[in-house]
Amino acid sequence: MKKINTFWNWFQDNNQTIKNLINETPKNQKHISFWINKNLSYYCKEIDFMIVFPKNGNTRSELIITANGNPEYFNQVIDLVDNAPQLKNWKFTAFIQPTERVDKIIEGFDEPYIFQEITLKASELKFLTLDYDEETQKLDIIIFFKHFNIHCNNKTLNQAIYIILQDLLGEKSLYQNINLIHLAQMPDNAEELVYLHDLQSFIDTFI
Structure with missing residues (x-):
């Protein structure tokens, strides 16, 4: 004290x-x-x-x-x-809190994140869950976005995704609920995928 x-x-x-x-x-x-x-x-x-x-x-x-x-x-x-x-x-x-700009992200009017030569918009990212560890109560997820194949070997990419996730979930929720994060190219048919801005709602329902 x-x-x-x-x-x-x-x-x-x-x-x-x-x-x-x-x-x-x-x-x-x-x-x-x-x-x-x-x-x-x-x-x-x-x-x-x-x-x-x-x-x-x-x-x-x-x-x-x-x-x-x-x-x-x-x-x-x-x-x-x-x-x-x-x-x-x-x-x-x-702790770093979730962004208050979720409405803009949902509407697709969010400003892009620019990391060196990588430009990402949170509104364009989607995810799927891979696994749920009952012991740790954490999710493994895979995040999909366009042009992943171009940037897949860029070390800045993982940092960029981490910053966007922290913005969407907040510092505490990210580390309490997410375990492993995998990245992949957005498939041509992405209808089965969930928008990343809905991840916290998914966590609240699932965990």
Whole structure:
């Protein structure tokens, strides 16, 4: 508990500087981010942070504490956020949450994810389940998309799929419910496949 309080005391003393991070020069942004990470690591070296700055008239910035998907550190994330101070201009969130853009994805109006030479739209991805492990209560799934054969040897591809899945399911659900992920070329007849944006609904029904 002492380490938790130490972090939040430091954060409260510096929260205005952190909130103004987006308006700083790249050099100062790097400096401020270094000290956030440094003080967070005093509490736990295996967890990380993200900051979402306000838009559309919202005045609160959001500090997201993440375990980078490692379930061994989920409790550290929860304990830290549960003991966060009440600050008028800040929201504190445990774990990366599912995207709020699901409606746009379902309608096909989602922005594409661009990873180096790979461009993917979540609305165009489909999946099937391969196996369900009753012991771990996790699914093995196969994700289908166009042009897989072109990118199949690209190391960035697995990372790209992981980021999209984390966006759709959220950090915690992804690691609690999904075991192995296989990738494949979208078949010509894909009517039997399920859209990836329906994966969480499938999990809620199946598990």
